[in-house]
Amino acid sequence: MNYFNSKAEYLDFLESLSTLPEGFRTAVHSLEFSPKEKQGESAATMKMTALVLDEPTASFAAVFTKNSFPGAPVRIGRKLLEEPLIQGVLINNKISNVCTPRGEEDAREILSAFVKEMQGEVKAPLFPSSTGVIGWSLPVNEMISACPSLAGKLQNKTLLSAAQSIMTTDAYPKLRSVPLGTGLLSGIAKGAGMIEPNMATMLSFLITDVSIPRDVMRRVLPEAVETSFNRISIDSDQSTSDSVMFFSSNKKAEVGEEELKKALELLCSDLSGDIVRNGEGCGHxxxxxxxxxxxxxxxxxxxxxxxxxxxxxxxxxxxxxxxxxxxxxxxxxxxxxxxxxxxxxxxxxxxxxxxxxxxxxxxxxxxxxxxxxxxxxxxxxxxxxxxxxxxxxxxxxxxxxxxxxxxxxxxxxxxxxxxxxxxxxxx
The missing domain is CATH 3.10.20.340 (ArgJ beta chain, C-terminal domain)
Known part of the structure; x- marks a missing residue:
């Protein structure tokens, strides 16, 4: 059991877990915008986060919300599961892109702009992922303008900045890491309210450099989700944006399925516990x-x-x-x-x-x-x-x-x- 006496002490603990598995890079960038649904209000701050593989991978899996009003990223993500290759995910906080007039078109336009800025380094689709206010539209122009800076900040040193960037009402970031074979299994998550999942909880991104066949990933991820993210509740409300995504860069030797299951279940259980502990107003x-x-x-x-x-x-x-x-x-x-x-x-x-x-x-x-x-x-x-x-x-x-x-x-x-x-x- 861990005890922390200050924010700095906790962030030092997370930094010790933040090494990126081989074959991944991440970047974060902040931008200012004014929600068109609340013109005249002061500018809001949005953070964009890119989690990108160095090369496209066929080893990816995802589990999405069962809410009947899913966000545009969830709708797109379900279709992307049929793709032969994927190369990561582009995430924004502040706005969840749910039930807006041009939700899917906006998400695709922003993804295209980011891929263009990568100048040929991204050769396969990226998942979109959004969290925040339901009903507002994405600030497309501002997000596209931020893409060059986001692409230019990609680094392979730490995952902590991504864990911090995806937060909304979270009081602190959530990051966990466990060894797996000769490689590493790491994950970040966000979520503090609107949480009683029926698949996963809010947003979680799991990455490993250990080689895993696609069919194995898609078999073990739902099982791990069921015994972790599906076993938590902060306020009995299921989000429209819940997503858990799992990517492998296949850089390290494969491990047995049972070893993978144990590591994945541990990682997901630790992250789901962190989410509840960070629940909005949580006192116990x-x-x-x-x-x-x-x-x-x-x-x-x-x-x-x-x-x-x-x-x-x-x-x-x-x-x-x-x-x-x-x-x-x-x-x-x-x-x-x-x-x-x-x-x-x-x-x-x-x-x-x-x-x-x-x-x-x-x-x-x-x-x-x-x-x-x-x-x-x-x-x-x-x-x-x-x-x-x-x-x-x-x-x-x-x-x-x-x-x-x-x-x-x-x-x-x-x-x-x-x-x-x-x-x-x-x-």
Missing amino acids: VIRVCVEEAASVSQAKGFAKALVNSPLSKTAIFGNDPNVGRFVQAIGDYAGNHDISLDERNVRISLGSEVIYENGRFELDSVKEGVLSQYLKDCALPTPSPGYPAHEKFVEIRICLGLGQDGATVLGSDLSYEYVRENADYRT
Whole structure:
């Protein structure tokens, strides 16, 4: 478990993980623009990020949102999965390019301008990726004007600048790296709100120099996403732009599929945990482990019911062990999904303390004090100081007595800062 005492200390930690796998370059560039939907407002700042392979690759995979109003980059990205070769991704923050009059045309025009500036170095298509305000159009002219500077800044030394550039309401960047065979598997992610994925969460870009066949990548990525990004929730809202992309430069020797799966699952789990810890206004990261369920999907449903319960979330934010709210959330889910739950077989723990067993609460004044202190010890400062002070979880364990399956879901509490952040998002 990592502890950080300052933003500088956290950034030093990320810098130690930021070596780019061989065969990749990245660049970032800022530009000023005025949203045409809010003329007269002060200029806004957008950051563009390029993540480019030195050579086109056939080894790429992606998983996209299941939201029925996907952004133009998602629509384009789904089509690009059929391409024989890809050479990276062009990312912008501030505007998500969703349901705008010329969304796909704008994205393609900007991609073409960037490829032109690369003067023949980019020989295969790039994915577009956008995040930010829904409903606004991209500032096409300003973004095209920024392409020469962006292309000129490509470097192969550090991934940290890209992790910082893709942020929106994120309080700090998210970057992880794990060794893989003779090479490296690295990833960056952004996301702080509008997060209950049904595929992935917000944006995440995974890169490796280890050789991986395309069919293997497309088999293991959805599996890793399902047990990581699909097991988190900050506010129960699924984004229109969620995307996870995975690229290999094929510069290093191939590894076995099981070794790849373990490394990828670890990377995605670490990134998804970072996203929850960086959730808008997050004061506690909640880890709900459901055991003895009839199926994995059932276990996942019960866990999400608890982490998405506003009453449970606010109690945890207030360091109040009002555990009756946990029981109501569990019972609510069971009753509304026609699950026959024998309350005498259910056991619930908070931290190391059993709070419900044999059909009744196991509480007294001493335990109440222990539980309250436990929640205080797990608390993160709000608003965020710009780095994660620690990596603790509020641990909730639920045994249902229905079967042999289980699932673990991460969530965040509900704070004053979450409401302020989203009330002021565009104003």
